Amino acid sequence: xxxxxxxxxxxxxxxxxxxxxxxxxxxxxxxxxxxxxxxxxxxxxxxxxxxxxxxxxxxxxxxxxxxxxxxxxxxxxxxxxxxxxxxxxxxxxxxxxxxxxxxxxxxxxxxxxxxxxxxxxxxxxxxxxxxxxxxxxxxxxxxxxxxxxxxxxxxxxxxxxxxxxxxxxxxxxxxxxxx
Numbered sequence: 001x002x003x004x005x006x007x008x009x010x011x012x013x014x015x016x017x018x019x020x021x022x023x024x025x026x027x028x029x030x031x032x033x034x035x036x037x038x039x040x041x042x043x044x045x046x047x048x049x050x051x052x053x054x055x056x057x058x059x060x061x062x063x064x065x066x067x068x069x070x071x072x073x074x075x076x077x078x079x080x081x082x083x084x085x086x087x088x089x090x091x092x093x094x095x096x097x098x099x100x101x102x103x104x105x106x107x108x109x110x111x112x113x114x115x116x117x118x119x120x121x122x123x124x125x126x127x128x129x130x131x132x133x134x135x136x137x138x139x140x141x142x143x144x145x146x147x148x149x150x151x152x153x154x155x156x157x158x159x160x161x162x163x164x165x166x167x168x169x170x171x172x173x174x175x176x177x178x179x
Contacts, residue, residue, distance in 0.1 A: 022059050031055040035066060048072050062088040062101075072111075081108040089135065099133045107141040115147050136164035 024030050035055035043050040053068025064086045072078030083106040089099040139161040146154045163173050 025057050025059045028054060028056060031057045031064075035064075042071075046071065048078060049074075062090060076111060077109075078112070079108065079110055082106050097131050097133055099135070101135045102138070103134050103136070104138045105140070105142070108139060108143070110142075110144040112145070113147045115149055115151065134164075136162075138162050 032055050034057060035052055039050040039052060048071055051068075051070045051074065052066050054066070056065045057063070058065075064084075066081075066084045066086075068080075068082065069084055070077045070080045083104075085102070085104040086100055087102040089101040092099055139159070142159045142161070143157045144155065148154065161173070163171060166172050
């Protein structure tokens, strides 16, 4: 076998391995396995259970889709979203930060019970969120309910948000957020 044929055979082998890897990563099986590992790490960092219904990864589009994400006890979750789509920026910086180009959240629900809350050493935002640099954020059909210390309640339903940084890096709300 000549050197040229050997090089061509090696190139074909590398291309086949790359295509096979992409094909496997796009399956629900791989997405669920990767998201289960991520949910375990996020749950450990947050101190709350994290669960999801389904997860898909598109490595060519640098995109992650999660359906049925729940953070907190299943009976009364702190956060639930019917669907989330996150797309990474094609170029990532150094320093352990994740740069998201887009984040779309459909029908998120936040439920906070502050009735027994006491000031504590907690940080807002949590250190895990400090490592994420979001680009455009879209929220559709959101809702929140907060139970206050005196027994009062504050709630909002059906809110939408479309925001992101402008050319100078300043955050701006965009007009006409889609529902």
